[in-house]
Amino acid sequence: MFARISPHQIAGCLLFLPATAVLAIGYVYLCTAPPPGLSVAEAALSQLRYSFSQENAHAWWFAWMIGLPIACTCLGVAYLLHAGRTRTGSIALWCCVIALAIATFFLNGFGLALLVAAPALSGYRSIRYR
DSSP, rough: OOOOOOOOHHHHHHHHHHHHHHHHHHHHHSSSSSSTTOOOHHHHHHHHHHSTTTTOTHHHHHHHHHHHHHHHHHHHHHHHHHTTTSSSHHHHHHHHHHHHHHHHHHHOOOOHHHHHHHHHHHHHHHHHOO
16 A cells, blocks of 8 residues: 655655755855846856855855755765665765764754754664665
């Protein structure tokens, strides 16, 4: 009657949530409230130029906000494409999720780190499932 969803599929799908959240943060940062006289695209481009310029002391944070959704998406796709078929593969993916969550905690804070760490529970269940 009910289709059983495996833990690695749940972990893969949950990894897309932090990527979506970061992309939403990026949209709000770049595309809302452009200054008068500038189009949304021009305002976003000038904001990006400043964000990655040498004058900005927090340019590393913006680089992390680009790298985090890429890493989450890659890990989610890896889970969904059964990269953790073996116990060793499952442990490797789980360790990557934990490391990403710890890095997110130190670079962003608790809220986003909790969203990144949520798939770790399903990843752990995937290890036990193997």
